[in-house]
Amino acid sequence: xTHPSDTGPAPVLALKGISKSFGAVRAxxxxxxxxxxxxxxxxAGENGAGKSTLIKTLAGVHRPDAGQVLLDGAPVVFHGxxxxxxxxxxxxxxxxxxxxxxxxxxxIFMGRRPRRTLRRIDHRAxxxxxxxLMKRLGVELDPDRPARGLSIADQQIVEIAKALSFDAxxxxxxxxxxxxxxxxxxxxxxxVRAxxxxxxxxxxxxHRLEEIFEICRRVTTLRDGAWIASEPLDGMTEDDLVRRMxxxxxxxxxxxxxxxxxxxxxxxxxxxREGVFTDVSFDVRRGEIVGLAGLVGAGRTEVARAVFGxxxxxxxEVEVDGRKLTNGAPSTAMAAGLALVPEDRRAxxxxxxxxxxxxxxxxxxxxxxxxxxxxxxxxxxxxxxxxVKLRVKYARIADxxxxxxxxxxxxxxxxxxxxxxxxxxxxxxxxxxxxxxxKAEVHRLLSQLAADGVAVLMISSxxxxxxxxxxxxxxxxxxxxxxxxxRTDATEETVMAAATGRAA
Amino acid sequence: MTVTAPGEAPVTEAPQAGATRxxxxxxxxxxxxxxxxxLVMIAVTxxxxxxxxxxxxxxxxxxxxxxxxxxxxxxxxxVITRNVDLSVGSTLGIxxxxxxxxxxxxxxxxxxxxxxxxxxxxxxxxxxLLVSLGQVPALVVTLGTLYIIRGVDSIWVGxxxxxxxxxxxxxxxxxxxxxxxxxxxxxxxxxVLVATAYYLRHYAGGRELYALGxxxxxxxLAGIPVRKRILAAYTxxxxxxxxAGALYLARFGNVDSGxxxxxxxxVVSAVVVGGVxxxxxxxxxxxxxxxxxxxxxxxxxxxxxGVSSVWVLAINGVLLVLAIAVxxxxxxxxxxxxxxxxxxxx
Numbered sequence: 001x002t003h004p005s006d007t008g009p010a011p012v013l014a015l016k017g018i019s020k021s022f023g024a025v026r027a028x029x030x031x032x033x034x035x036x037x038x039x040x041x042x043x044a045g046e047n048g049a050g051k052s053t054l055i056k057t058l059a060g061v062h063r064p065d066a067g068q069v070l071l072d073g074a075p076v077v078f079h080g081x082x083x084x085x086x087x088x089x090x091x092x093x094x095x096x097x098x099x100x101x102x103x104x105x106x107x108i109f110m111g112r113r114p115r116r117t118l119r120r121i122d123h124r125a126x127x128x129x130x131x132x133l134m135k136r137l138g139v140e141l142d143p144d145r146p147a148r149g150l151s152i153a154d155q156q157i158v159e160i161a162k163a164l165s166f167d168a169x170x171x172x173x174x175x176x177x178x179x180x181x182x183x184x185x186x187x188x189x190x191x192v193r194a195x196x197x198x199x200x201x202x203x204x205x206x207h208r209l210e211e212i213f214e215i216c217r218r219v220t221t222l223r224d225g226a227w228i229a230s231e232p233l234d235g236m237t238e239d240d241l242v243r244r245m246x247x248x249x250x251x252x253x254x255x256x257x258x259x260x261x262x263x264x265x266x267x268x269x270x271x272x273r274e275g276v277f278t279d280v281s282f283d284v285r286r287g288e289i290v291g292l293a294g295l296v297g298a299g300r301t302e303v304a305r306a307v308f309g310x311x312x313x314x315x316x317e318v319e320v321d322g323r324k325l326t327n328g329a330p331s332t333a334m335a336a337g338l339a340l341v342p343e344d345r346r347a348x349x350x351x352x353x354x355x356x357x358x359x360x361x362x363x364x365x366x367x368x369x370x371x372x373x374x375x376x377x378x379x380x381x382x383x384x385x386x387x388v389k390l391r392v393k394y395a396r397i398a399d400x401x402x403x404x405x406x407x408x409x410x411x412x413x414x415x416x417x418x419x420x421x422x423x424x425x426x427x428x429x430x431x432x433x434x435x436x437x438x439k440a441e442v443h444r445l446l447s448q449l450a451a452d453g454v455a456v457l458m459i460s461s462x463x464x465x466x467x468x469x470x471x472x473x474x475x476x477x478x479x480x481x482x483x484x485x486x487r488t489d490a491t492e493e494t495v496m497a498a499a500t501g502r503a504a
Numbered sequence: 505m506t507v508t509a510p511g512e513a514p515v516t517e518a519p520q521a522g523a524t525r526x527x528x529x530x531x532x533x534x535x536x537x538x539x540x541x542x543l544v545m546i547a548v549t550x551x552x553x554x555x556x557x558x559x560x561x562x563x564x565x566x567x568x569x570x571x572x573x574x575x576x577x578x579x580x581x582x583v584i585t586r587n588v589d590l591s592v593g594s595t596l597g598i599x600x601x602x603x604x605x606x607x608x609x610x611x612x613x614x615x616x617x618x619x620x621x622x623x624x625x626x627x628x629x630x631x632x633l634l635v636s637l638g639q640v641p642a643l644v645v646t647l648g649t650l651y652i653i654r655g656v657d658s659i660w661v662g663x664x665x666x667x668x669x670x671x672x673x674x675x676x677x678x679x680x681x682x683x684x685x686x687x688x689x690x691x692x693x694x695x696v697l698v699a700t701a702y703y704l705r706h707y708a709g710g711r712e713l714y715a716l717g718x719x720x721x722x723x724x725l726a727g728i729p730v731r732k733r734i735l736a737a738y739t740x741x742x743x744x745x746x747x748a749g750a751l752y753l754a755r756f757g758n759v760d761s762g763x764x765x766x767x768x769x770x771v772v773s774a775v776v777v778g779g780v781x782x783x784x785x786x787x788x789x790x791x792x793x794x795x796x797x798x799x800x801x802x803x804x805x806x807x808x809x810g811v812s813s814v815w816v817l818a819i820n821g822v823l824l825v826l827a828i829a830v831x832x833x834x835x836x837x838x839x840x841x842x843x844x845x846x847x848x849x850x
Contacts, residue, residue, distance in 0.1 A: 061725070082727025097722035099715045101785035110715055110726045113708055120706040149839055 010073055012037050012201050013058070013089065013170045018067035020053055027053040030067070031227045033220050035170060035201040040192060042212040042233070043205045044245050045222035046407075046435035051205055054222070055172055058203070059091040060084030082111065090163030091172045094433075096155040100148035105130035107147050108162045133161040137191060153184035160191055171195060172203045177211055178433050181295050181461075182496070189215055207435060208462075209238045223247055246437045253436065254468025255444045257451045261471070262286030265455035266338070266424045268307060271316035276302045277479040280316070284424065284455040289446060291470030291490075292459045294499045298476040300459045301343055304426050308340040309333045320424055334363075337423030341413050341430060343459075345406075349413035352402040356394055357383040359401050360416045386415035391441060407438030414445065425449060428459045443469055463492055477501045534779040534787075534834065538794040545798075545805055553808045559685045565797075565804055566690040567680075567755060571596075571748045572796040573693045575767070576774040577700050578744030580792035581737045583775050584704075586717040586784025587642035589631055589738060592745040593767030594653035599623045599749030600759045601657065604666035607753075613675040620750035621743050627653060628742020632735035650768065661761035668757025679754030689751050693793075696744065701789050713737060717784025773820060774799050777827040798823070 011034040020028040028050045035041055045051050056062045058069070060078030068075045071087050078084045084091075098107050105126045114125035130143035139157050141150075147158065156176055163171050173192075177185045192215060196202055204216055212219060213233060221228040221244040228244050266284040271277070277299035284290045292300050306313045312328035319325065320336040333340075342348035350359055360383035370378070384397055390411045394404060401412055410430065417425065427446070431439040446469060450456050460466050466473055473490045475483040475498035483498035549556045575592050582589045599620035607616045627649065634645045668676050682688050704710035716723035716730050723730055753759055778795025780787030799820055806813055 059725070080727060081725050085727055091725075093725070097719065097725050099718035099722055099785065101718040102711070102715060106711060106715075110712070110723075111708075111728055113711075115708075119708075121708060121711065123706075 009037055011035055011070070012072060014070040014073075015054070015057070016068045016070060018054070018057060018064045018069070020057060020062055020064050027225050028057070028064070029226045031222065031225075032067075033227075033230065035203060037169070037199045037201050038196055039218065040196050040202040040204050040216045042216035042219040043203055043222070044212065044219050044241060046245055046437050049222040049245070049435075050225040051222060052174065053225075055091060055093075055174055055203075055205070058084065058089060058170075058172055060089075085111075085166065088167065088169040089172065090159075090166070090168035090170070092156060092159040092163070092174065092176055094175045094178060096152065096159070098147040098150070098155055098158060101146060103144050103146055104141055104150075104158055105143035107158055108133065108165050112166060129165065130161070133164055136164065137161060152179040153181075153188070156180075156188065157191075160195075164195075168200065170201045170203070174205050175207065175433065176204075177206055177208060179296070185211070207433065207439075209241060209436075212241070213238070221245055242436050245435070253440050253443065254465070255440070255447050256289070256469055257447045259287040259451050259471070261288040262453060265321055266307075266457065267319040268303075269317050269319075271303065271306060271313050271318065273302065273306055273311065273313050275479075276311075277306075277476070280476075280481050282474055282481065282484070284457050286423075286453045286455050287450050288471045289450045289456040289458055289469055291466035291473040292457060292476065293461075293463070293466050293473055293495050294476035296461060298499065299479040300476050301428055303476070304340060304428055304457070304459060307333070308338060308426065310340075334420065337421075339363075339417035339420055339422035339425050341417050341425070341427045343428040343432070345409055345413050349416075350401050350409060353400055355398045356387060356392065356401055356404070356412055357397045359412055360386055360419055363416050363420045382419060383415070386419045387412070390415045390418070390445065405435075407434035410434050410438070410442065414442070418449070422454065424455045424457070426457045426459070429461065430458065431460070431462065431465060439465075463495060466490075466495065467492070475499050534831075535791045535794060537830070538778060538791065538798055542794065542798050542801060545801065549805045549808050556804075556808045561804075561808075562685040563682060563687055565801055566685070567687045568803060569797045569800040570687065570689045570693045571752055571755065572770065572774055572800055573793045574696060574744050574748040574751065575771045576778070576792040576796040577693075577697050577789045578741035579771045579775050580778070580780045580787065580789045581700070581704075581713060582642075582741045583772075583780050583782060584713050584717045584784060584787060585734055585737050586720065587635055587734065587737070588646060588772065588782075589628075589741050589745075590643065590646040590768045590772075591627060591631060591649040591653055592741065592748075592771055593764040594650050594657065595624050595627045595742055595745040595764075596749040596752060596767060597759070597762070597764035598627075598653055598657040598660075599746040600753045600763055601661055601666065601749075601761070603750045604671065604753050604759050607672060607675060608666060608670045610672075613672060613678070616675070616753075617747065617750040620753075621746040624742040624744065624746020624749065625739055626742070628739040628745070629735070631742065632738030635738065636731040636734040654765070658761045663761075665760045666753070666758070671753070671757055675754055676757050679751070679757070689755060692747075692751065696747070697789060697793050700740075704789065709733065709736070714785055718786070770799065770820075771796075773824050777823050779827070779831065781831060795827075 013035045015031060015033040018028055018031045031050070031054060043051050043054065053062060057064050060081045060083050063078070069078065070076070076087060099110065108130050109126050114122040114129065116122040127143045134141050134143065137157060137160065141154060141157065147155065150158065176188060180188065192202055204212070206212055216233055218230060218232050219241065220230040221241070223245060262285055264283045265286045269281050271280045280303055294300050302311065305311045307318050309325065309328050309330040309332065317324055320333070320338050323336050325336060326332045346352060357380055361379040364379065364382055380397070387394070387397060392408050392411045392415065394408065401409055404412065430446070431442050446456055446458065458466070458470060467490050470490070471487050473485045473495055474481055475485065475495055477499055478501065482501065485494055485498070546557070555561060575596065579589060579592060602623055603616040603620040606619055607613065631646055631649055634640065634649070635642045638645065678688055682690070704713065712723070712728045712733050715726065716728055716733055720730065752763065774796035775792045776782060776795070777798060778787070778791035778793065780792050802819055803813070803816055806815055
């Protein structure tokens with residue numbers, strides 16, 4: 001392969017000296033970036049490093065305060081997302097941006113529909129063009145079905161089809177793999193490679209470093225809004241990249257302490273919820289971290305929700321410290337010492353418009369009441385205490401949580417539940433979408449909790465995390481527990497075999 | 505790692521197409537269901553009172569529905585964009601009085617109707633600007649303009665009243681006349697309804713209203729001129745409220761400062777009963793029109809069956825709650841049907 005960055009073709013899209021501030025926050029400072037046709041370029045950086053702002057600048061959502069966007073070497077100004085699209089730039093955002101009520105065909109051609117006489121929409125041409133795109137991508141999605149209910153992977157396919165439909169020359173993908181299973185990631189990468197080979201420039205963002213190394217040729221690193229380096233990935237190691245992103249050597253990513261497990265803290269017996277999971281039995285001992293692995297949709301989150309009492313179970317029983325839990329009653333689960341840190345922190349873990357202080361305080365409303373009234377002082381000191389313990393980065397404890405980066409939001413959710421001093425902690429995807437630095441801190445924290453005698457059940461789709469942190473790995477496949485693998489025997493192969501139902 | 509190239513997604517076509525048809529059917533059924541309820545209701549009434557479907561009876565049914573159908577059509581557009589216009593009753597009232605005053609002074613009926621429409625467009629623009637530029641919830645903004653317009657109306661009109669005797673005879677005759685059982689006014693409403701439905705289905709501007717009601721953020725990212733579209737929806741809604749004011753004048757000939765008071769709630773009920781989802785993005789103007797027809801028919805059905813008209817409000821309320829419950833159940837059903845398909849897909 002030629003190296004376009006040396007002498008070859010000119011960059012299709014370039015940023016020169018871009019700066020952008022939001023109020024007092026300088027999101028980007030003097031950032032430059034060049035995208036060449038036929039390359040997949042990684043954009044790396046911790047949460048809050050300015051990646052999202054950079055993408056939105058390329059997409060025409062934000063206008064830079066200073067600096068230039070160059071398209072084919074000529075400066076351009078995007079007045080809105082429509083301008084960027086007309087310039088051949090397609091963005092696939094982390095959060096899907098489809099219209100749930102409209103058909104797939106309409107989603108793809110929104111804003112640029114084929115017309116017939118009298119400027120009417122040509123529904124048939126729209127549909128046929130969509131069918132052709134789906135064929136080209138090798139997926140079977142009915143152009144007429146509404147986008148509502150599509151899996152994340154299929155939603156991304158629709159977004160990619162949208163990009164193909166206007167022959168995008170630049171494809172920007174913001175953490176496209178965060179919610180995908182391994183086979184879906186493989187399908188996505190197949191599509192990305194095909195696009196690259198057809199001469200498209202792809203800007204790829206992922207927190208999974210191995211993916212960056214797998215599919216990208218060069219990487220641009222941002223730290224705190226500043227450009228750090230743009231360089232080929234050849235010859236770099238994951239540690240090199242992490243050092244660029246974090247600006248320091250990272251303490252070990254999986255700081256698992258050896259602990260001798262104590263008595264059984266959580267016991268789940270023959271738990272069944274019809275059509276969702278069947279006959280699930282396991283124990284978690286004090287001091288133990290038990291990983292719960294499996295493909296997305298295997299029923300892991302559903303088991304956690306039932307154990308905690310959010311959903312009812314149809315058969316079986318759950319004991320915490322020998323105390324039977326009532327079916328469908330989170331309050332008794334909490335009273336028994338169970339805590340659940342949910343998968344979707346924005347929707348389920350936090351009240352986004354409330355302060356850090358009050359979010360952490362939510363689980364302690366009983367403990368911080370004096371004579372029937374809230375003791376605001378007690379709430380504040382309790383929240384401050386935990387925010388400091390977990391090293392949450394914030395300006396003031398009274399700031400709303402939506403001002404925090406994803407990683408810090410996750411810490412607030414953790415603080416909220418740790419403040420209840422649980423005996424059993426269930427964490428669902430504790431590090432999804434958060435940066436390596438914070439990830440290591442969350443791991444250190446989980447390890448510390450286990451060492452202090454808390455029983456931890458960790459649901460995670462991040463295999464290295466499961467292998468690195470868990471004393472034992474439970475694997476679910478299609479609603480059933482298919483394997484229990486001790487730490488010493490757990491490898492990617494054994495876990496994946498069980499997760500895909502190939503286990504012996 | 506080897507990568508599966510695009511081209512090997514092992515999915516069969518049949519179940520997908522089947523599920524799509526199911527989903528399609530469910531959405532179309534929503535309008536059919538209202539139509540069925542309406543027809544059953546009318547059939548039962550006719551069985552109990554054979555006078556009900558006389559030529560005059562049908563004419564009355566249609567005349568009663570006409571004004572609500574018009575306003576509901578405009579409201580449906582606004583609700584589809586995930587907004588609401590509560591000021592339609594006030595707009596109708598003030599436009600009717602303005603047109604009446606003009607006609608009273610010897611004005612041309614067509615110009616009078618145009619005046620009412622222009623006034624409606626003005627108030628629609630005001631609402632649209634406040635909602636799209638102010639970034640304030642439509643419920644609050646239009647509640648404000650509801651009172652402002654009604655207030656201006658009260659100050660201007662005072663205790664005056666326009667009666668049919670003040671109006672040109674031809675105008676009043678047009679209001680009650682028709683081609684056999686079909687009133688002229690209903691034909692106007694029907695023409696507006698069909699044109700609106702066609703626009704929504706076949707023009708980019710129409711589909712974009714659904715898009716921005718379905719996911720406002722995605723609409724912005726897709727380069728849809730969100731503010732312009734919302735402004736257009738409100739302006740259209742205002743124009744129809746104004747036109748409805750002119751038709752109200754022609755139909756009843758009697759207008760004062762209280763005309764159209766409280767009408768906005770009937771309109772919103774009709775729209776929701778007709779299956780336009782209050783959270784935007786889904787529903788049709790035909791549904792809204794059927795909802796309007798259903799609600800107004802109940803007014804005629806109860807007296808014809810000898811039931812006291814005090815029941816009307818309660819029955820309207822029940823219908824509204826029922827409609828929302830049905831929509832919710834349908835939504836859940838559809839969601840699970842689509843999920844099942846995903847499971848098969850994966």
